[in-house]
Amino acid sequence: MNYRVLYFASLGDRAGMDAEQVNSLSLDARGLYSELRARHGFTLGEERLRVAVNGAFVAWEQRLHDGDEVVFLPPVSGG
Amino acid sequence: MFRLSETPVAPATLARELAHSGAGACATFEGWVRDHNAGRAVLRLGYQAYAPLALSEGERILKEVREKFAIIDARCVHRVGTLEIGELAVWVGVSAGHRHAAFDACRYIIDEIKKRVPIWKNEHYADGESGWLHPDNTPISSGDRLV
Numbered sequence: 001m002n003y004r005v006l007y008f009a010s011l012g013d014r015a016g017m018d019a020e021q022v023n024s025l026s027l028d029a030r031g032l033y034s035e036l037r038a039r040h041g042f043t044l045g046e047e048r049l050r051v052a053v054n055g056a057f058v059a060w061e062q063r064l065h066d067g068d069e070v071v072f073l074p075p076v077s078g079g
Numbered sequence: 080m081f082r083l084s085e086t087p088v089a090p091a092t093l094a095r096e097l098a099h100s101g102a103g104a105c106a107t108f109e110g111w112v113r114d115h116n117a118g119r120a121v122l123r124l125g126y127q128a129y130a131p132l133a134l135s136e137g138e139r140i141l142k143e144v145r146e147k148f149a150i151i152d153a154r155c156v157h158r159v160g161t162l163e164i165g166e167l168a169v170w171v172g173v174s175a176g177h178r179h180a181a182f183d184a185c186r187y188i189i190d191e192i193k194k195r196v197p198i199w200k201n202e203h204y205a206d207g208e209s210g211w212l213h214p215d216n217t218p219i220s221s222g223d224r225l226v
Contacts, residue, residue, distance in 0.1 A: 008129055009199035009211040044213070052197075055131040071129055071197075077212035078126065078133075078157060078198030079110050079169050079189060 001025070003032065003064060006071045015040045029053065030060040033072055044074055081137025082156045083128055090170055097174035099151045106181035108189050110169035112162045116212075120205035126159045126168065129197040133157070140191045148184040150175040155188055157198060 003022045007015045015036075026032040029051045036042070046060060050073045053062055064070065090109060097105055112124050141153050151174045158168050171188045175181040192198075203209045 006129065008127055008197070009201070010213060012127075013211065048213070052129070052132050055135065057132070057136075071132070073129065073132075073197050074199065074211070075213040076193070076195065076197055077200040077214055078128070078196050079193040 001027070001064065001066045004067070004069045005032075005036065006069065008071070009074050009077075011040075011042060011044070011072060011074055014042055026064070028060070028064060029058065029062045029070060029072075032064065032070060033060075036072075048075060049073060080154045081134060081141055082154075083130055083133060083159050084156050085158075085160050088156045088158065088167060088170055090167065090172075093154060093156060093170055094172050096154060097152050097172050099174055101176060102151050102174040103176050104178040104181040105172065105174045106178070106185040107173075108169075108171040108185050109167050110189070112164050112166045112168055114164045116202055119202075121164070122203045122205055123164065124162045124168070125201040125203065125209075126157070126162065127199050127201065128157070128159050130159075132197050136196045137192065140188055140195070143191070144173075144184045144187050147187065148175070148180045149177070150180050150184045153184060153188060155192065157192070157196070159198070 001024055005022050006019045012018055024032055026035050033046055052071045053068050114121055144153050153173045155171045162168055171185050173181045173184045200212045201209055
């Protein structure tokens, strides 16, 4: 499966990029984050993140589809 | 209306958009860029947003506030990009028939934005370092709405 993954804030700094195309065998958001966490050395665990697919918040168990845009959202600090 | 803006915003202009003949109160909140945080001198801030979700979540908050409080209108603009000390980072405005609803709704909006809207603040410090703020140390349950 091919996914487009966007990185924001500290995840972007750690990955050294804002976005990437990921070819993965992971079929859900949890599996994909686990894979990318190992690849990029993210320190934030999934208990501190939320996940969005195609611009909407979803559960970690969300089944992913080819071409999905996936974003792992660190705790926010707007305002 | 929830907006993200890459350019400075004018509070007086925004407040006039709330005008309504039935409004007896207008409460506004301005978040400004401060020159220090947690004991460190701050030179400037960088705000980053996941725009599609920030806009939809911001609109969701404004819809909630209309359901919870007796208000006429509510608007918010959040800056993105690089901001200097003293600049306006976020503006919230509410018009209502009476002041209590206007104050309460205004506070609800800014509090929820800080909790839920995917916008992040990068502090650039006087010592040359910088850091993204991820202030929430409590676990975030999977996929549940933080309401």
